[in-house]
Amino acid sequence: MRNKNKRINVIREIISSNKIASQDELLKLLMAKGFDLTQATLSRDLKAMKVVKAPDANGEYSYRLPSEVVQTEQQRLPYMAGVSVSADFSGNVVVLHTRAGYASSLAYRIDDEADDVIIGTVAGEDTVICIIKEGVTKKQVLESLCSFIPSLIKD
């Protein structure tokens, strides 16, 4: 063991302050700092540290410390977190399914936040029907909904 402890700490430092997209990239930084190791070892280190390679809002992958994932996700899920929703379109209507009992709160939120693309909603127990404003595309609707419903994806 040449210096695993020191190395682990440096790795933590590097990935918390830089955007690292691959192990080879990280490897080069470490070597530049004088560490002598291979990608195989790095792979094992990252696994032991429970570091995660996660796609950011931009769609780019980078390594994150577990604690950072917490922060990041919390920031990204300010509202409606865990309300697991699906959205399906048909003509000028979008139907949302959510957990039983959450439909009305979801509908309320939509009325409040997506009024630029939705002209009205009706909520049942686990379903919300939204009427899309004329001239608004599905993409725009999704864009808007995604901004506050984390379980929807926008690509």
Added chain:
Amino acid sequence: MRNKNKRINVIREIISSNKIASQDELLKLLMAKGFDLTQATLSRDLKAMKVVKAPDANGEYSYRLPSEVVQTEQQRLPYMAGVSVSADFSGNVVVLHTRAGYASSLAYRIDDEADDVIIGTVAGEDTVICIIKEGVTKKQVLESLCSFIPSLIKD
């Protein structure tokens, strides 16, 4: 687009209730459910969903939804989260480095929780020196410290 929306939802469901270790594994489940796609598409889906492949406590990799990562990590970091600590051993002494100002609170915690392996500590500003009990191995010390200092790794 054959059924991307439905597929995404099913993926979410599968990875939240099963332990999926690879895209091929997930692919087979999806195909069994009647979806027709390739691993390439799955890779894109997972990226869009911001799904993350994370090592669990057991050291096994599996896919997680962002919201699950939050929960999981929060559970795993009950105390001392973010106090970023390094540990170095020398003989019967272990030296911990932490963020400036946190040493004394860390030392207090160690006195409280690790008294089965540590006979005493002294804290400076960002450093804690701990004296290891005779007959206790480094491994045991790490084991103990790791239980409440998440930034330490035990492998």
Added chain:
DNA sequence: AATTCGAGTGCAAAATTATGCAAAAAAGTT
């Protein structure tokens, strides 16, 4: 209705990451 535009995919190849095995180093024992 014809045309344009972009999302969604498959294919195949490139890129990246994980791991079995064996050797070296460190830690723990006697």
Added chain:
DNA sequence: AACTTTTTTGCATAATTTTGCACTCGAATT
């Protein structure tokens, strides 16, 4: 100090994931 056990690591290779390119199909536009 000699010996045993556990860790750590490299090498080579397997396994897994990502991506460029081309094509299809439906939606939006003219």
